[in-house]
Amino acid sequence: MSTDPTPSSGADTPVPTCYRHPGRETYVRCTRCDRYICPECMRDAAVGHQCVECVAEGNKGVRQARTRLGARSAADATPVVTYSLIGLCVLAYVAELVSTRVVDEFAMFGGQDRFGQLIPGLGVAGGEWYRMITAMFLHQPLSAGGFALTHILFNMWALWALGPALERELGRLRFFTLYMVAGFGGSVLTYLVDPGQVGVGASGAIFGLFAAFFVIGRRMGGDVRPIVFLLVLNLVITFSASSAISWEAHIGGMVTGAVMAVAYAYAPAARRTIVNVAAPAIVLAALIVLVAVKTSQLTSGAA
Known part of the structure; x- marks a missing residue:
């Protein structure tokens, strides 16, 4: 997780906001893309937090587990x-x-x-x-x-x-x-x-x-x-x-x-x-x- 110290007060000092929610102030940045993210957009990572888009991009390269007969494996999947x-x-x-x-x-x-x-x-x-x-x-x-x-x-x-x-x-x-x-x-x-x-x-x-x-x-x-x-x-x-x-x-x-x-x-x-x-x-x-x-x-x- 990357954070910025609270800036000193001043009229010219910009307040960082979430890149997905511009109206929300935040000092936490995504450890992957370095963009500011609010609590709603934070996803736990091995180190710090990542944004929603970076997590989705990372999951694309992860192979989904499958059963021996080739079905997508999900032990807790509801038998719909x-x-x-x-x-x-x-x-x-x-x-x-x-x-x-x-x-x-x-x-x-x-x-x-x-x-x-x-x-x-x-x-x-x-x-x-x-x-x-x-x-x-x-x-x-x-x-x-x-x-x-x-x-x-x-x-x-x-x-x-x-x-x-x-x-x-x-x-x-x-x-x-x-x-x-x-x-x-x-x-x-x-x-x-x-x-x-x-x-x-x-x-x-x-x-x-x-x-x-x-x-x-x-x-x-x-x-x-x-x-x-x-x-x-x-x-x-x-x-x-x-x-x-x-x-x-x-x-x-x-x-x-x-x-x-x-x-x-x-x-x-x-x-x-x-x-x-x-x-x-x-x-x-x-x-x-x-x-x-x-x-x-x-x-x-x-x-």
């Missing part, structure tokens, strides 16, 4: 994407409680009735592709009985438990992409196997997070036994429980999430950006092609 996804699911559930039409209009529905007949203009085959995305944020309404409330509670607990760690390691954009593409993969397999099924839930995306947690854990040399146990337990429940559980969504999300995680975790550092962009684009394109082919089969069959 995780909390936002939870919030969207909860808001959608509240909307379901207010109006049953929410499920009717936004649930996953291929476009076939229970007899296998195509319903013109309705469902994914009728052009309502958005259902494959919106269904990811809906859950069984209370009117469905059974495990309706458990459905959303388990999915939100899993998202809260797995999301923050994955979001910190992958970064917000890659984590969001993983979640959405995995959920879409679950909807696609449901559409391919049973286009007459009506389905809701974030389970496809959640199973994608399970798979990603395992893949990334293995890549980083962590203990993956807890996630393996949880994944196996949920697969057992999926195939042993009633038909109310869509195994197609679970398996589709898990496989898609695993593929995405392998690309993220094992991408060479020198080509990480290219792989991070290409992998989800290729997976998404493949899923869209499958949907288009299935739609063509359904509509041509109906004709």
